[in-house]
Amino acid sequence: MNKLVDLNSGPATSGTSGLDAVADVSAEIADAWTKFHIAADQLRTVIRGKDDVVELVLTSLLAEGSILLEDVPGVGKTTLAKSVARLIDLEYQRIQCTPDLLPGDILGGSIYRPAIGEFEFRPGPVFCNLLVADEINRASPRTQSALLEAMAETQVTIEGQRYDLKHPFIVIATQNPAGFEGTFPLPESQLDRFLFRLKMDYPDPISEVDLLVQQSDHEPVRDLKPVMHVDDLECLQRWVRSIRVDRKIATYIVALATATRIDGRLRVGCSPRGCKMLLRAAQARAGLEGRDFVLPDDVQYLAVATLGHRVSSRHASHAMDETGQIIESIVAKTEIPLVG
Numbered sequence: 128m129n130k131l132v133d134l135n136s137g138p139a140t141s142g143t144s145g146l147d148a149v150a151d152v153s154a155e156i157a158d159a160w161t162k163f164h165i166a167a168d169q170l171r172t173v174i175r176g177k178d179d180v181v182e183l184v185l186t187s188l189l190a191e192g193s194i195l196l197e198d199v200p201g202v203g204k205t206t207l208a209k210s211v212a213r214l215i216d217l218e219y220q221r222i223q224c225t226p227d228l229l230p231g232d233i234l235g236g237s238i239y240r241p242a243i244g245e246f247e248f249r250p251g252p253v254f255c256n257l258l259v260a261d262e263i264n265r266a267s268p269r270t271q272s273a274l275l276e277a278m279a280e281t282q283v284t285i286e287g288q289r290y291d292l293k294h295p296f297i298v299i300a301t302q303n304p305a306g307f308e309g310t311f312p313l314p315e316s317q318l319d320r321f322l323f324r325l326k327m328d329y330p331d332p333i334s335e336v337d338l339l340v341q342q343s344d345h346e347p348v349r350d351l352k353p354v355m356h357v358d359d360l361e362c363l364q365r366w367v368r369s370i371r372v373d374r375k376i377a378t379y380i381v382a383l384a385t386a387t388r389i390d391g392r393l394r395v396g397c398s399p400r401g402c403k404m405l406l407r408a409a410q411a412r413a414g415l416e417g418r419d420f421v422l423p424d425d426v427q428y429l430a431v432a433t434l435g436h437r438v439s440s441r442h443a444s445h446a447m448d449e450t451g452q453i454i455e456s457i458v459a460k461t462e463i464p465l466v467g
Contacts, residue, residue, distance in 0.1 A: 176334025192322025220252035230273035324436035
């Protein structure tokens with residue numbers, strides 16, 4: 128039985144200390160890493176007792192992936208998203224999803240201007256670097272689908288006209304657990320666009336006490352200032368793409384995906400997009416650990432967060448815990464490659 132990396136135990140090195148160990152990089156990349164490290168430290172001062180979630184959010188930023196934060200109201204999902212937006216100098220927009228929200232409220236549309244006698248296109252909130260979609264599963268399925276093209280191709284088609292979005296384009300969406308009143312389940316095609324699906328969960332008692340004391344007189348998220356520019360983030364994202372991936376690692380990822388497709392407990396297995404996203408996430412984690420090559424540990428550590436929402440159980444319930452346990456068992460049974 129192979130040893131699993133526990134998603135709740137954190138990486139081999141705590142926090143983002145691995146950033147300091149990155150070697151053989153240009154001064155530009157080293158400077159960007161330093162800023163990224165500062166942003167990570169400040170993010171932890173606001174999000175108490177959730178270092179594992181914070182690290183996965185940072186990993187997704189480096190991997191150019193979107194994040195779905197799921198849990199009961201009031202555990203800090205929106206605060207985390209707003210904190211990331213404040214710490215990185217990205218153009219961001221926030222939308223509050225409601226049942227009456229329309230696709231045009233997200234994408235934009237043409238408005239007639241009587242003064243000039245012409246229609247003028249007014250871009251919607253999606254035209255930004257970081258889109259925070261709060262309570263996305265309160266929007267209707269039709270409105271949810273408005274983000275499919277944007278998240279998959281970094282473009283939108285409005286009234287037959289294609290518009291390119293800004294780069295990078297990342298969505299941080301929050302949602303309440305399935306079954307809450309007024310929610311619509313996200314379809315598999317929508318879930319597949321997210322790199323990670325993360326559960327915030329309640330903080331431990333000590334962290335919750337710290338949170339109450341810290342926020343007794345003000346909201347700390349308002350004190351956050353940008354410490355990184357969008358160019359710094361793009362610099363790190365390009366470097367992450369150059370991190371070496373041994374063919375055995377790629378074979379290992381495909382073996383995990385194949386196992387989900389033939390597992391009798393699952394109705395839908397991992398898609399090829401899921402394989403690509405797991406590979407990119409593993410590259411990002413390697414960078415955070417101060418390596419320019421991917422290890423099987425990176426894949427194991429990220430498997431549940433990356434693959435758990437891309438598979439569907441044959442049972443009526445599609446809870447994160449159930450699919451996560453299935454992915455864990457698949458990882459435990461799959462042979463780990465020896466990478467030189």
